[in-house]
Amino acid sequence: MCGIAGFVPRNFVSNPERTLNAMLTRIQHRGPDECGTYLSDRLCMGNVRLSIVDLASGQQPLSTQDGRYWIAYNGEVFNYLELKRDLEIKGHTFKTNCDTEIVVHMYQEYGSECLQHLNGQFAFSIWDEVKDELFLARDRMGIRPLFYSYQKENFVFGSEIKSIFEFPEINRALNHRGLQQVFTFWTTLTPQTIFEDVYELPPGHYAIFNRDKSLTIHRYWDLKYEKNNSLTIETAKNQFQSLFEDSIKLRMRADVPVAAYLSGGLDSTSTTAFIKKMFPEALNTFSIGFEEQDFDETIFQKEVADHLDTRHHSVIFKNDDVIDLFYDVIWHTEIPVLRSAPFPMYKLSKLVRDNDIKVVITGEGADEMLGGYNVFKEAIIRHFWSKYPDSKIRPMLLKKLYPYLPQLQGAGNSMLKLFFGYKLLETDSPIYSHLLRWNNTSRIANHFSEDLRKTLNGKDIVRKYEESVIEKIKNYSPLSKAQYIESTVFMSGYLLSSQGDRMAMGNSVEGRYPFLDHRIIEFCASLPDDFKLNGLNEKYLLKEVVKNVIPQSVLKRPKQAYRAPIAQALLNNKNGFVDDTLASSAIKSFGVFNEKSIAGLITKMRKTPNISEIDNMALMGILSTQILYKQYIEEFRYLKDEEIRKGVVRN
Structure with a gap:
């Protein structure tokens, strides 16, 4: 895994080599092993490399033999050996054994159609010397990030926004519309980011920047739910298992050891079990436990590690770690977060790296593809309840979904109606499954400053999102609608970014996701709904596939949401972190929030024994926004020459 950065200068840049090296230094954590640059008066482009495949000769940027196409590349193309054989038949020759060279030759052969293969x-950039044209592309689900900015006729791009901010005269300001999106959807909606004039290339898209024709963006892949109702469960099991085994086999390709995350849940246990079945040699597994017992799954992690005979490593996440890691985590997310879940993932990836492991396989994607989240079950129960809205029994089903929310466990019918009854009867809405979640989250915006509220002008961003997807998903089943939204908004915008790529790459670790092989995604999208969510039994097909290969205790245990402490960790800490960060002077200075509203929130939370999820998310979102503003707006400074000299590892 790597990081890329570059720019097409249309206005004068005084020292382009220094600027590019500064951009690469900012993201050296993505590639601490090597650095390479391509410099001309038409393009400056570079790469920092985390060496995983072809350690000896995979340096970048590299070109085709004729020197026409140059590539800087972040990622892995797992089927590169098969593609190489096809290219050799067509007459291509190669000077390395790395997948990077395969990608640039695929572009030479097929142009943008190469992405289909x-x-x-x-996420990569390819420069065409003949056409004076830059090609940028990002994988189907947005596992790897890619950002760009087009200001004062200079086109600048990079794997992370902090790299773009090293380019002279790039504007640094919070995007208020993006901030409103975060405090509704948990993430910005591509191409928006949290910063003004900085954009994200959407997943499944490519962009072309031509010095004469400017920037055009094109979709090459989209998630589609087209049911194959002729499938039997046995046929589906066999097809899924075949795809899953091949996906794992491809993702085990590396010239360095590959490890696995092991949470003790169904997804990571299934992945680890199949790795051990196919590659019975020693396997390193990694897990994180919690000092706070409500979040801890250590007993299940140890049981699975013993059952599968892995070389297991674990670390405990302490409540104080939230504050200790706050600045590092937000520096890497580059976006406010409403949950503390990224913090343990950051600590876990550090444990991986401390054990000299660069690559780890994880179970992300199974919940989205196979109907594992409570938001899917919640939508089904609300549909069921809506048919008899005065029922006193039907809403009680919702209590079973959230045993970890103490305020719900003693709730009666009226309380449940208040909590879950938002737009209960609007079942025809294409975004029905997420209306409740987004309404609850958007309440955090009540803490925005008066000036910010005026800027936002009361625009209904949920309605705007609904309008953008209604034609695409209106004929989907309720489950497919919910899956589409969860996969294209939450998973790509938050799970694979703030909780995934950013936390792993912050410690120079590459995550790989067998459930997110595009063949598995497309197959799962074709499944009948009850193969995924069978009644309220989530991930039914996966359970059928693994029922004889994983411990029964894992197979039958209720799904436990991945959570981490917030209020307990922040408000009980005695070092003044919350009070200092949310001091009235700081709130006023940044201008995002209302200082009286924030003070009232903190007072209420310190007096309330059972703190609501909304208040927990508000506290985390407000703190992370203040710290993000401080890091990227108020205190951000360009790197000094000495820092650049020390930071960049040259070929």
């Missing part, structure tokens, strides 16, 4: 997770 790539099985992987990637």
